[in-house]
Amino acid sequence: MARVIAIASGKGGAGKTTVTANLGICLSRIGKKVLLIDADIAMANLSLILDMKTSPMTLHDVLLGEVRPNDAIYDGPEGIHFIPSGLSLDNYKRVDSERLSSVISELNSDYDFILLDAAAGIEKNVLSALSASNETLLVVMPTSPSIADALKTKLVAQKLGSKVIGFVLNFVLNEKGEITGQEISNMLELPCYGALSSDEEIRRSFMLQHPLPISVRKKDSKATKEFEKIASRLTGLKIEEKAVVKKGFFSRLLGKLRFKK
Numbered sequence: 039m040a041r042v043i044a045i046a047s048g049k050g051g052a053g054k055t056t057v058t059a060n061l062g063i064c065l066s067r068i069g070k071k072v073l074l075i076d077a078d079i080a081m082a083n084l085s086l087i088l089d090m091k092t093s094p095m096t097l098h099d100v101l102l103g104e105v106r107p108n109d110a111i112y113d114g115p116e117g118i119h120f121i122p123s124g125l126s127l128d129n130y131k132r133v134d135s136e137r138l139s140s141v142i143s144e145l146n147s148d149y150d151f152i153l154l155d156a157a158a159g160i161e162k163n164v165l166s167a168l169s170a171s172n173e174t175l176l177v178v179m180p181t182s183p184s185i186a187d188a189l190k191t192k193l194v195a196q197k198l199g200s201k202v203i204g205f206v207l208n209f210v211l212n213e214k215g216e217i218t219g220q221e222i223s224n225m226l227e228l229p230c231y232g233a234l235s236s237d238e239e240i241r242r243s244f245m246l247q248h249p250l251p252i253s254v255r256k257k258d259s260k261a262t263k264e265f266e267k268i269a270s271r272l273t274g275l276k277i278e279e280k281a282v283v284k285k286g287f288f289s290r291l292l293g294k295l296r297f298k299k
């Protein structure tokens with residue numbers, strides 16, 4: 039059975055698609071069978087970072103029951119498989135994202151990891167991705183809005199039965215006064231799987247005429263090494279789960295966000 043992991047953030051633009059693609063490639067590189075699913079049903083762009091401009095069959099068709107899941111799987115770089123989402127707004131309106139769980143259960147036995155690139159926010163499509171997953175990995179920027187949104191996403195994921203395993207810190211500037219990974223770990227009460235700097239080469243992934251994730255384009259880069267570290271941690275290396283919630287703005291926020299029993 040595959041580990042089905044939703045890559046979510048709450049906040050838009052935190053790096054979910056970037057992390058999904060690079061992590062998928064690094065997991066594949068260490069011998070895992072990996073399927074990436076673009077679960078951003080409204081604003082699909084996983085296929086863009088994988089340089090796939092057109093795809094005859096998409097997740098839309100699968101969710102509409104018009105295509106079998108296996109027929110919407112495409113080959114990506116370094117042995118990964120992926121299911122793109124559709125670009126048609128008409129189909130998007132007709133799609134029932136709640137069918138994602140049953141789609142995944144049909145594919146589960148063929149993979150070690152199924153990564154779901156979730157949309158931003160906590161609308162229905164995001165809830166479907168979180169419900170369809172067993173685990174959630176958050177992508178967080180070192181800013182208070184991003185942390186607050188990650189906290190909400192964590193609570194929603196837990197409510198939906200997805201184990202929130204930790205977070206990836208993205209867009210680190212290494213500036214004085216910046217919120218650190220350890221501080222975010224304390225606030226979210228989650229381990230940090232890795233930290234990526236704000237990096238021109240990562241940003242370029244979506245800008246090239248033939249885009250590809252940095253882990254394919256620049257194998258020796260610092261960012262690629264970090265994605266490889268995150269992949270190996272995901273496959274078993276233990277991460278310290280120690281987390282102490284500090285008193286202050288975020289613990290008050292956490293109190294406000296807790297669901298009433």
Ligand SMILES: Nc1ncnc2c1ncn2[C@@H]1O[C@H](COP(=O)(O)OP(=O)(O)OP(=O)(O)O)[C@@H](O)[C@H]1O
Nearest residue numbers: 050051052053054055056158209235236237240241
């Ligand atoms: N560490 C980084 N350094 C520089 N640019 C980055 C970094 N991570 C992501 N980006 C860039 O930021 C933009 C947003 O990244 P991405 O699309 O992965 O985020 P997202 O969370 O999937 O966004 P959305 O919420 O719109 O789905 C992209 O242009 C991407 O190339």
Ligand SMILES: [Mg+2]
Nearest residue numbers: 054055078083
């Ligand atoms: Mg995205």
